[in-house]
Amino acid sequence: MNDERPFYQHHVFFCMNERDGKDARQxxxxxxxxxxxxxxKKRIKELGLNGQGKVRINQAGCLDRCEEGPVLVVYPEGTWYTYVDNADIDDIIDTHLIGGKVVERLKI
Structure with a gap:
Protein backbone atom coordinates (compact mmCIF):
# COMPACT_ATOMS: atom_id res chain seq x y z
CA MET A 1 0.00 0.00 0.00
CA ASN A 2 1.32 3.44 -0.90
CA ASP A 3 1.64 6.10 1.80
CA GLU A 4 -0.28 9.37 1.60
CA ARG A 5 2.69 11.68 1.08
CA PRO A 6 2.90 13.35 -2.33
CA PHE A 7 5.71 12.33 -4.69
CA TYR A 8 7.06 15.88 -4.45
CA GLN A 9 6.89 18.13 -1.41
CA HIS A 10 6.32 21.04 -3.81
CA HIS A 11 5.46 20.91 -7.50
CA VAL A 12 5.89 24.27 -9.26
CA PHE A 13 4.34 24.95 -12.67
CA PHE A 14 5.41 27.94 -14.76
CA CYS A 15 2.96 29.00 -17.46
CA MET A 16 4.93 29.09 -20.72
CA ASN A 17 2.07 29.84 -23.10
CA GLU A 18 2.62 32.28 -25.99
CA ARG A 19 -0.42 33.78 -27.66
CA ASP A 20 -0.14 34.97 -31.24
CA GLY A 21 -2.02 37.52 -33.28
CA LYS A 22 -2.62 41.22 -32.98
CA ASP A 23 -5.69 40.76 -30.76
CA ALA A 24 -4.10 38.14 -28.50
CA ARG A 25 -4.18 38.65 -24.76
CA GLN A 26 -0.97 39.06 -22.78
CA LYS A 41 15.20 24.89 -11.93
CA LYS A 42 18.91 25.73 -11.74
CA ARG A 43 18.63 27.27 -8.28
CA ILE A 44 16.64 24.33 -6.89
CA LYS A 45 19.34 21.96 -8.19
CA GLU A 46 22.13 24.11 -6.71
CA LEU A 47 20.37 24.01 -3.33
CA GLY A 48 20.03 20.22 -3.53
CA LEU A 49 16.25 20.48 -3.35
CA ASN A 50 15.36 18.65 -6.56
CA GLY A 51 14.07 15.10 -6.80
CA GLN A 52 11.54 12.77 -5.24
CA GLY A 53 10.20 14.01 -1.93
CA LYS A 54 11.59 17.47 -2.60
CA VAL A 55 10.82 20.08 -5.29
CA ARG A 56 9.98 19.71 -8.98
CA ILE A 57 10.02 22.71 -11.34
CA ASN A 58 7.93 22.18 -14.48
CA GLN A 59 6.72 24.00 -17.56
CA ALA A 60 3.00 24.22 -18.23
CA GLY A 61 0.81 25.30 -21.09
CA CYS A 62 -1.76 28.02 -20.56
CA LEU A 63 -2.85 28.31 -16.94
CA ASP A 64 -5.54 30.84 -18.00
CA ARG A 65 -4.52 33.73 -15.77
CA CYS A 66 -3.05 35.74 -18.64
CA GLU A 67 -3.92 39.21 -17.37
CA GLU A 68 -2.03 38.50 -14.14
CA GLY A 69 1.03 37.04 -15.83
CA PRO A 70 3.56 35.90 -15.90
CA VAL A 71 2.31 33.31 -13.43
CA LEU A 72 3.36 30.17 -11.63
CA VAL A 73 1.47 27.92 -9.23
CA VAL A 74 2.87 25.91 -6.32
CA TYR A 75 1.22 22.60 -5.40
CA PRO A 76 0.02 20.94 -3.24
CA GLU A 77 -0.92 24.30 -1.70
CA GLY A 78 -2.37 25.72 -4.91
CA THR A 79 -0.71 29.09 -4.30
CA TRP A 80 -0.57 31.34 -7.37
CA TYR A 81 2.19 33.89 -7.89
CA THR A 82 3.19 36.51 -10.39
CA TYR A 83 6.78 37.70 -10.73
CA VAL A 84 8.91 40.28 -12.49
CA ASP A 85 12.49 39.05 -12.23
CA ASN A 86 14.84 36.45 -10.74
CA ALA A 87 14.77 38.23 -7.38
CA ASP A 88 11.03 37.48 -7.19
CA ILE A 89 11.68 33.83 -8.12
CA ASP A 90 14.37 33.63 -5.42
CA ASP A 91 11.93 35.10 -2.89
CA ILE A 92 9.36 32.43 -3.77
CA ILE A 93 12.02 29.71 -3.42
CA ASP A 94 13.46 31.05 -0.16
CA THR A 95 10.23 32.09 1.53
CA HIS A 96 7.67 29.57 0.27
CA LEU A 97 9.49 26.45 -0.89
CA ILE A 98 12.13 26.51 1.86
CA GLY A 99 10.52 28.62 4.59
CA GLY A 100 6.93 27.43 4.20
CA LYS A 101 5.41 30.92 4.12
CA VAL A 102 3.44 32.56 1.33
CA VAL A 103 5.09 35.55 -0.37
CA GLU A 104 2.12 37.89 0.04
CA ARG A 105 3.50 40.65 -2.20
CA LEU A 106 3.61 38.25 -5.19
CA LYS A 107 0.48 36.19 -4.47
CA ILE A 108 -2.45 36.48 -6.88
Whole structure:
Protein backbone atom coordinates (compact mmCIF):
# COMPACT_ATOMS: atom_id res chain seq x y z
CA MET A 1 0.00 0.00 0.00
CA ASN A 2 1.32 3.44 -0.90
CA ASP A 3 1.64 6.10 1.80
CA GLU A 4 -0.28 9.37 1.60
CA ARG A 5 2.69 11.68 1.08
CA PRO A 6 2.90 13.35 -2.33
CA PHE A 7 5.71 12.33 -4.69
CA TYR A 8 7.06 15.88 -4.45
CA GLN A 9 6.89 18.13 -1.41
CA HIS A 10 6.32 21.04 -3.81
CA HIS A 11 5.46 20.91 -7.50
CA VAL A 12 5.89 24.27 -9.26
CA PHE A 13 4.34 24.95 -12.67
CA PHE A 14 5.41 27.94 -14.76
CA CYS A 15 2.96 29.00 -17.46
CA MET A 16 4.93 29.09 -20.72
CA ASN A 17 2.07 29.84 -23.10
CA GLU A 18 2.62 32.28 -25.99
CA ARG A 19 -0.42 33.78 -27.66
CA ASP A 20 -0.14 34.97 -31.24
CA GLY A 21 -2.02 37.52 -33.28
CA LYS A 22 -2.62 41.22 -32.98
CA ASP A 23 -5.69 40.76 -30.76
CA ALA A 24 -4.10 38.14 -28.50
CA ARG A 25 -4.18 38.65 -24.76
CA GLN A 26 -0.97 39.06 -22.78
CA UNK A 27 0.88 35.77 -22.46
CA UNK A 28 3.40 34.48 -19.95
CA UNK A 29 5.75 33.15 -22.61
CA UNK A 30 6.29 36.67 -23.87
CA UNK A 31 6.93 38.00 -20.35
CA UNK A 32 10.13 36.10 -19.55
CA UNK A 33 8.61 32.83 -18.33
CA UNK A 34 11.24 30.60 -19.93
CA UNK A 35 14.15 32.47 -18.32
CA UNK A 36 12.38 32.47 -14.94
CA UNK A 37 11.62 28.74 -15.10
CA UNK A 38 15.21 27.90 -16.05
CA UNK A 39 16.49 30.09 -13.21
CA UNK A 40 14.21 28.35 -10.70
CA LYS A 41 15.20 24.89 -11.93
CA LYS A 42 18.91 25.73 -11.74
CA ARG A 43 18.63 27.27 -8.28
CA ILE A 44 16.64 24.33 -6.89
CA LYS A 45 19.34 21.96 -8.19
CA GLU A 46 22.13 24.11 -6.71
CA LEU A 47 20.37 24.01 -3.33
CA GLY A 48 20.03 20.22 -3.53
CA LEU A 49 16.25 20.48 -3.35
CA ASN A 50 15.36 18.65 -6.56
CA GLY A 51 14.07 15.10 -6.80
CA GLN A 52 11.54 12.77 -5.24
CA GLY A 53 10.20 14.01 -1.93
CA LYS A 54 11.59 17.47 -2.60
CA VAL A 55 10.82 20.08 -5.29
CA ARG A 56 9.98 19.71 -8.98
CA ILE A 57 10.02 22.71 -11.34
CA ASN A 58 7.93 22.18 -14.48
CA GLN A 59 6.72 24.00 -17.56
CA ALA A 60 3.00 24.22 -18.23
CA GLY A 61 0.81 25.30 -21.09
CA CYS A 62 -1.76 28.02 -20.56
CA LEU A 63 -2.85 28.31 -16.94
CA ASP A 64 -5.54 30.84 -18.00
CA ARG A 65 -4.52 33.73 -15.77
CA CYS A 66 -3.05 35.74 -18.64
CA GLU A 67 -3.92 39.21 -17.37
CA GLU A 68 -2.03 38.50 -14.14
CA GLY A 69 1.03 37.04 -15.83
CA PRO A 70 3.56 35.90 -15.90
CA VAL A 71 2.31 33.31 -13.43
CA LEU A 72 3.36 30.17 -11.63
CA VAL A 73 1.47 27.92 -9.23
CA VAL A 74 2.87 25.91 -6.32
CA TYR A 75 1.22 22.60 -5.40
CA PRO A 76 0.02 20.94 -3.24
CA GLU A 77 -0.92 24.30 -1.70
CA GLY A 78 -2.37 25.72 -4.91
CA THR A 79 -0.71 29.09 -4.30
CA TRP A 80 -0.57 31.34 -7.37
CA TYR A 81 2.19 33.89 -7.89
CA THR A 82 3.19 36.51 -10.39
CA TYR A 83 6.78 37.70 -10.73
CA VAL A 84 8.91 40.28 -12.49
CA ASP A 85 12.49 39.05 -12.23
CA ASN A 86 14.84 36.45 -10.74
CA ALA A 87 14.77 38.23 -7.38
CA ASP A 88 11.03 37.48 -7.19
CA ILE A 89 11.68 33.83 -8.12
CA ASP A 90 14.37 33.63 -5.42
CA ASP A 91 11.93 35.10 -2.89
CA ILE A 92 9.36 32.43 -3.77
CA ILE A 93 12.02 29.71 -3.42
CA ASP A 94 13.46 31.05 -0.16
CA THR A 95 10.23 32.09 1.53
CA HIS A 96 7.67 29.57 0.27
CA LEU A 97 9.49 26.45 -0.89
CA ILE A 98 12.13 26.51 1.86
CA GLY A 99 10.52 28.62 4.59
CA GLY A 100 6.93 27.43 4.20
CA LYS A 101 5.41 30.92 4.12
CA VAL A 102 3.44 32.56 1.33
CA VAL A 103 5.09 35.55 -0.37
CA GLU A 104 2.12 37.89 0.04
CA ARG A 105 3.50 40.65 -2.20
CA LEU A 106 3.61 38.25 -5.19
CA LYS A 107 0.48 36.19 -4.47
CA ILE A 108 -2.45 36.48 -6.88
Missing amino acids: SCGKCGAEKAQKHA
